[in-house]
Amino acid sequence: MTAKPLSVGPWQQAWRALxxxxxxxxxxxxxxxxxxxxLLAPVYAHHIAKVDPFTSNVAGSILVNGQAVDIMQPNDNxxxxxxxxxxxxxxxAYLLGADSQGRDVAARxxxxxxxxxxxxxxAAVICLVxxxxxxxxxxxxxxxxxxxLSRMMDIMWAVPVYLFAISLSIVTVSQxxxxxxxxxxxxxxxxxIVIIALxxxxxxxxxxxxxxxxxxxxxxxxASRCLGVPQWRIVLYDILPxxxxxxxxxxxxxxxxxxxxxxxxxxxxxxVQAPAAxxxxxxxxxxxxxxxxxxxxxxxxxAIVIVVLALNIxxxxxxxxxxxxxxxxxxx
Amino acid sequence: xxFFSNNTSRxxxxxxxxxxxxxxxxxxxxxxxxxxxPASAHMGGALRLTGQSSxxxxxxxxxxxxxxxxxxxxxxDTLLSYPKFSGAGAVPVxxxxxxxxxxxxxxGLTYRFTLRQGIHFSNGQVLGVDDVAASFRRLFKxxxxxxxxxxxxxxxAEACLKKPETCTLDxxxxxxxxxxxxxxxxxxxxxxxxxxxxxxxSTILPADTPAHDMGNTAPPGTGPYRITGYDPxxxxxxxxxxxxxEWSHATQPAGxxxxxxMTFGLDQEAEVTAVENGQFDWMYExxxxxxxxEVGSRYPQQVQIYTQLLYYYAxxxxxxxxxxxxxxxxxxxYAVNRHAMVIYHGGPAxxxxxxxxxxxxxxxxxxxxxxxxxxxxxxxxxQWRAPDLAKARQLVQESGTAGQKIxxxxxLDGRYGAMAxxxxxxxxxxxxxxxxxxxxxxxxxxxIQNSDNHVQLALTGWQADYPSADSFLHTLYSCDSIHPHxxxxxxxxxxxxxxxxxxxxxxxxxxxxxxAGSLQLWAGVDRALMAQAPSVPLVQIRRVTLLSxxxxxxxxxxxxxxxxxxxxxx
Numbered sequence: 007m008t009a010k011p012l013s014v015g016p017w018q019q020a021w022r023a024l025x026x027x028x029x030x031x032x033x034x035x036x037x038x039x040x041x042x043x044x045l046l047a048p049v050y051a052h053h054i055a056k057v058d059p060f061t062s063n064v065a066g067s068i069l070v071n072g073q074a075v076d077i078m079q080p081n082d083n084x085x086x087x088x089x090x091x092x093x094x095x096x097x098x099a100y101l102l103g104a105d106s107q108g109r110d111v112a113a114r115x116x117x118x119x120x121x122x123x124x125x126x127x128x129a130a131v132i133c134l135v136x137x138x139x140x141x142x143x144x145x146x147x148x149x150x151x152x153x154x155l156s157r158m159m160d161i162m163w164a165v166p167v168y169l170f171a172i173s174l175s176i177v178t179v180s181q182x183x184x185x186x187x188x189x190x191x192x193x194x195x196x197x198x199i200v201i202i203a204l205x206x207x208x209x210x211x212x213x214x215x216x217x218x219x220x221x222x223x224x225x226x227x228x229a230s231r232c233l234g235v236p237q238w239r240i241v242l243y244d245i246l247p248x249x250x251x252x253x254x255x256x257x258x259x260x261x262x263x264x265x266x267x268x269x270x271x272x273x274x275x276x277x278v279q280a281p282a283a284x285x286x287x288x289x290x291x292x293x294x295x296x297x298x299x300x301x302x303x304x305x306x307x308x309a310i311v312i313v314v315l316a317l318n319i320x321x322x323x324x325x326x327x328x329x330x331x332x333x334x335x336x337x338x
Numbered sequence: 339x340x341f342f343s344n345n346t347s348r349x350x351x352x353x354x355x356x357x358x359x360x361x362x363x364x365x366x367x368x369x370x371x372x373x374x375x376p377a378s379a380h381m382g383g384a385l386r387l388t389g390q391s392s393x394x395x396x397x398x399x400x401x402x403x404x405x406x407x408x409x410x411x412x413x414x415d416t417l418l419s420y421p422k423f424s425g426a427g428a429v430p431v432x433x434x435x436x437x438x439x440x441x442x443x444x445x446g447l448t449y450r451f452t453l454r455q456g457i458h459f460s461n462g463q464v465l466g467v468d469d470v471a472a473s474f475r476r477l478f479k480x481x482x483x484x485x486x487x488x489x490x491x492x493x494x495a496e497a498c499l500k501k502p503e504t505c506t507l508d509x510x511x512x513x514x515x516x517x518x519x520x521x522x523x524x525x526x527x528x529x530x531x532x533x534x535x536x537x538x539x540s541t542i543l544p545a546d547t548p549a550h551d552m553g554n555t556a557p558p559g560t561g562p563y564r565i566t567g568y569d570p571x572x573x574x575x576x577x578x579x580x581x582x583x584e585w586s587h588a589t590q591p592a593g594x595x596x597x598x599x600m601t602f603g604l605d606q607e608a609e610v611t612a613v614e615n616g617q618f619d620w621m622y623e624x625x626x627x628x629x630x631x632e633v634g635s636r637y638p639q640q641v642q643i644y645t646q647l648l649y650y651y652a653x654x655x656x657x658x659x660x661x662x663x664x665x666x667x668x669x670x671x672y673a674v675n676r677h678a679m680v681i682y683h684g685g686p687a688x689x690x691x692x693x694x695x696x697x698x699x700x701x702x703x704x705x706x707x708x709x710x711x712x713x714x715x716x717x718x719x720x721q722w723r724a725p726d727l728a729k730a731r732q733l734v735q736e737s738g739t740a741g742q743k744i745x746x747x748x749x750l751d752g753r754y755g756a757m758a759x760x761x762x763x764x765x766x767x768x769x770x771x772x773x774x775x776x777x778x779x780x781x782x783x784x785x786i787q788n789s790d791n792h793v794q795l796a797l798t799g800w801q802a803d804y805p806s807a808d809s810f811l812h813t814l815y816s817c818d819s820i821h822p823h824x825x826x827x828x829x830x831x832x833x834x835x836x837x838x839x840x841x842x843x844x845x846x847x848x849x850x851x852x853x854a855g856s857l858q859l860w861a862g863v864d865r866a867l868m869a870q871a872p873s874v875p876l877v878q879i880r881r882v883t884l885l886s887x888x889x890x891x892x893x894x895x896x897x898x899x900x901x902x903x904x905x906x907x908x
Binding site: 061062064065078080082084085087090191193275279297298 | 607625626627628629630631632633634635638641643675677678681682684685686687688750755756758759760762763766773774775776882
């Protein structure tokens with residue numbers, strides 16, 4: 007008696023394909039490491055480095071090899087001009103040195119990672135949800151609904167994405183966001199999340215609409231219609247599962263774009279608001295120290311590069327894993 | 339208040355000081371070193387200057403940018419001027435286009451001047467009294483930014499302010515071409531009138547100069563140079579005025595370089611590198627903080643450090659909680675770490691902790707620090723020592739305001755950000771829920787003045803157009819300076835207390851008859867105001883600028899900063 011092979015669902019099949027992709031696995035591991043390190047930021051700051059990464063400490067000092075060292079150190083010149091923040095110490099405290107506010111760069115880098123990753127992930131999810139709603143509605147219902155939604159997307163598409171984000175950010179960061187009785191303060195992370203999610207909606211909605219336009223003509227959809235299945239059930243059970251792969255593939259790529267947008271906005275002081283940190287704000291902090299303490303700007307820059315690279319590789323891996331044609335090609 | 343065009347931490351206005359000026363040759367920059375021997379004459383050559391951007395209009399009666407003022411100093415003249423020399427003989431205001439400074443008559447209502455003879459404009463026209471009268475009419479017609487604040491005491495000015503196009507200043511200025519006399523009649527005494535006659539907006543131009551902003555076209559002036567080329571996006575060129583003959587070395591000395599050519603477009607970092615490499619002779623902007631160590635160690639001979647009457651402060655809105663409580667205002671004054679503020683500006687060689695409202699060097703300044711460890715408004719210390727957090731927390735506890743939300747509105751630019759975060763940290767230490775709202779300086783300054791915006795706490799800077807206690811204390815803390823619902827309400831603290839108002843009035847009126855006594859009264863006003871703590875003075879700064887190796891004879895005055903026309907090229 008031979009064992010009958012168990013049928014494997016498409017998601018499980020994709021997962022197995024992903025596991026066979028070493029690049030994607032490395033990317034996933036790198037991402038997991040970055041997320042974990044960021045989540046452990048309070049542990050590092052309070053128990054290992056024993057610093058407050060949000061409070062200015064220019065007049066303070068730390069112990070290095072048993073000796074008290076000023077965090078802001080006078081420059082060695084006959085005119086006594088200027089002070090420089092302490093550089094990388096090689097110790098737990100101020101491992102990567104201090105910024106111009108006398109704060110521990112390493113601790114801020116980890117806290118910054120929390121905000122950057124949270125914003126980019128949340129923005130990507132919100133963007134995908136909004137894009138899915140808009141894309142499916144436009145593609146499935148067609149006609150007037152399609153015309154209205156598509157023209158709205160065209161208008162948003164016509165404005166350069168960063169210009170659009172900067173415009174929205176300037177308004178909301180200076181005034182906060184007032185929606186009826188609800189007020190979102192300018193320093194709330196929800197503001198950059200929503201802005202970044204909004205500006206990328208057209209980029210995600212267009213391919214979804216295209217996919218739905220094709221699905222609408224599919225035989226199983228026609229069959230459901232002929233059987234009198236309500237439209238909402240067709241959307242939920244026939245259309246949505248078939249665009250889900252597109253959404254999943256877009257996820258990491260959108261998150262990478264959102265991370266770059268967040269960093270740019272924060273660098274321009276219209277994203278995450280001080281004293282909170284994000285990788286963009288830390289690069290901004292390091293801008294004025296680029297000649298004397300380049301690590302302040304380089305460290306968050308590297309973090310952004312690593313995460314964006316990992317997300318792109320993971321996105322490619324997911325596309326390969328979920329793409330039916332590609333899978334068919336591989337199996338042949 | 340004169341605006342700077344750069345985005346460094348320099349604030350909004352330019353000071354004019356009095357008996358203070360430096361002549362620094364090629365010696366290493368030492369703070370306030372005064373050398374009275376001028377360098378040997380070295381005429382000729384092209385002086386190459388660099389700046390981030392131009393100052394906009396060239397019209398000297400309209401321009402309100404520090405860069406334009408500095409460039410036009412050797413191009414235009416006012417009736418009176420600040421001395422261009424150092425030493426004990428330097429006085430607050432000296433005669434420039436006129437022969438002497440008169441004593442005020444009729445209780446400060448009349449001033450009589452005699453115009454010097456033989457002065458020519460750069461177009462060859464002879465300067466006459468009609469040009470003087472026309473220039474004063476013109477400053478109203480072109481809507482000079484200081485027409486109201488500085489010249490409204492002249493009889494007829496009221497009508498000119500209402501209907502500039504028909505301005506005649508009838509009864510305000512009397513001239514006689516035969517005797518070259520000019521008589522100003524004021525409607526009410528103005529103790530600062532002589533200083534206002536030295537202010538750049540009262541520049542004397544030919545009578546036929548069009549009564550509109552000349553924009554990119556420079557009208558003829560009487561100084562040793564004339565502007566012969568200007569493209570606000572690229573450059574400005576000054577060449578010798580062929581009709582200039584020195585009439586007073588003390589007020590408008592002949593220049594050394596043949597031409598002054600300023601190029602616009604480089605950022606501060608690039609400017610430093612260009613001057614280090616000898617591509618330019620002087621950079622307008624300050625040396626950025628991250629380059630201070632480099633220029634201090636590698637180019638100390640080329641660095642100039644000089645004092646400005648510029649300070650940064652946090653204005654506390656005395657009409658809004660929690661700063662409507664005196665205890666909270668005093669608490670923040672005690673708690674703030676002024677040493678940290680000094681560090682943010684580059685250290686003690688560049689910045690001084692400040693805990694009073696008159697900066698060091700200003701007329702009426704008497705050292706006093708009410709809010710430092712071991713001091714109080716009743717027993718002030720001579721200087722700031724350390725923050726007193728314990729006392730501050732006790733005051734906050736007594737006020738019962740801990741936990742309240744405070745929003746600090748700060749400029750986005752440069753060092754303001756660091757100062758704002760330091761203040762936020764201090765407020766958090768006192769138990770407040772503090773946040774920083776940043777906006778560009780051009781937006782922030784009018785924003786914090788408008789009462790409709792309900793700004794609780796604002797970080798800003800102040801530098802008066804000319805040095806006087808009045809321009810710091812009266813301008814920033816008088817009831818007269820409060821204009822609700824307006825973007826032009828310089829009393830950002832909205833502080834108004836009648837007894838202090840009376841003291842200010844006494845100090846102002848005393849200045850006409852007893853200037854020394856007036857300064858003592860102003861020192862008292864400074865202490866009285868600080869007892870009420872309408873703001874938190876933080877730090878007074880000095881400028882650090884870089885010159886090329888080939889430049890000599892650097893003369894720096896606190897009024898006019900570096901005298902570009904006096905730079906010699908080796």
